[in-house]
Amino acid sequence: MTSTQAEIDVSYSVSNEFFKLWLDENMHYTCAVYQSADQSLEAAQENKAQVLYDFAELGPDKSVLDIGCGWGSMLEFCVRHGIKRAEGVTLSTAQAEWCYARKLDKSSIHICDYRDWKPAEPYDGLVSIEMIDHLCSPAQAREGRAIEIYREYFSKLAEWVRPGAHFGFQAILTNKIPRTRKDLQDLQFTADVIFPGGRNPRLEELVTAVNPHWEIRELHTRREDYGRTTGEWLRRMRLHEGYIRETWGNALFDDYERYLDTCVRGFANHWTSDVQMKLRRI
Numbered sequence: 410m411t412s413t414q415a416e417i418d419v420s421y422s423v424s425n426e427f428f429k430l431w432l433d434e435n436m437h438y439t440c441a442v443y444q445s446a447d448q449s450l451e452a453a454q455e456n457k458a459q460v461l462y463d464f465a466e467l468g469p470d471k472s473v474l475d476i477g478c479g480w481g482s483m484l485e486f487c488v489r490h491g492i493k494r495a496e497g498v499t500l501s502t503a504q505a506e507w508c509y510a511r512k513l514d515k516s517s518i519h520i521c522d523y524r525d526w527k528p529a530e531p532y533d534g535l536v537s538i539e540m541i542d543h544l545c546s547p548a549q550a551r552e553g554r555a556i557e558i559y560r561e562y563f564s565k566l567a568e569w570v571r572p573g574a575h576f577g578f579q580a581i582l583t584n585k586i587p588r589t590r591k592d593l594q595d596l597q598f599t600a601d602v603i604f605p606g607g608r609n610p611r612l613e614e615l616v617t618a619v620n621p622h623w624e625i626r627e628l629h630t631r632r633e634d635y636g637r638t639t640g641e642w643l644r645r646m647r648l649h650e651g652y653i654r655e656t657w658g659n660a661l662f663d664d665y666e667r668y669l670d671t672c673v674r675g676f677a678n679h680w681t682s683d684v685q686m687k688l689r690r691i
């Protein structure tokens with residue numbers, strides 16, 4: 410089971426205006442890739458999109474599906490780079506509405522569970538950025554079902570491309586368990602209140618689950634980049650504290666401050682990390 414539509418709405422349908430206050434202008438809600446100490450979030454998000462575009466070996470004569478396309482940031486990048494056809498699926502209605510309003514050329518967005526998606530024809534490449542974190546619930550992981558659920562995703566996606574096609578994949582990871590009660594409570598709060606139904610995989614689970622359909626050709630971890638990304642989101646959100654409290658209430662500001670602050674500490678202390686993989690369909 411994936412996060413339900415209602416759980417996804419808790420995570421992504423607070424208000425598009427709210428997220429617009431602290432994400433970059435293209436609304437990437439995932440780890441950016443910084444190339445220098447003074448680089449802006451905007452530039453780092455472009456770098457991230459370029460890494461995945463290159464991993465998927467996309468280009469003007471190619472078609473792509475973005476699985477878990479959020480507010481359409483990666484689709485926009487692909488269209489701007491002249492892709493032949495870009496499609497996206499998301500479970501969030503608010504995100505899809507934002508995507509429709511972007512009126513992206515040569516693209517279409519669908520509100521659909523990825524498991525129900527039926528492509529009209531095979532894609533030349535795939536991207537999926539921090540969507541897998543919604544597929545296995547903490548309860549299912551405790552039952553030992555994580556690898557089976559992640560393998561179902563990789564196997565399904567393999568049906569949508571021809572052998573030899575590439576997939577730019579990114580996921581948040583679980584690394585170490587924190588030691589203090591407060592840290593554990595903060596992580597639990599983030600899982601229960603901000604991302605209900607979700608659970609970050611372990612790297613070794615993903616490496617196992619890509620088999621038998623995908624070969625890992627490159628792999629980068631991005632723990633420090635994500636610490637910096639979430640730190641920048643927190644800094645930007647705090648600049649709008651008064652407006653957020655007035656418009657959406659104190660609880661929303663307090664919850665998001667606690668969640669983003671937990672992320673910053675999580676990446677600094679190795680509780681969490683992030684991975685990008687270049688995969689090739691066997």
Ligand SMILES: C[S@@+](CC[C@H](N)C(=O)[O-])C[C@H]1O[C@@H](n2cnc3c(N)ncnc32)[C@H](O)[C@@H]1O
Binds near residue numbers: 483539544
């Ligand atoms: C953290 S957001 C990432 C969005 C986007 N990839 C980005 O980089 O900003 C996760 C996305 O996965 C989508 N998602 C989660 N479970 C899904 C499912 N079962 N089928 C389709 N999309 C799903 C959510 O709706 C959301 O758009």
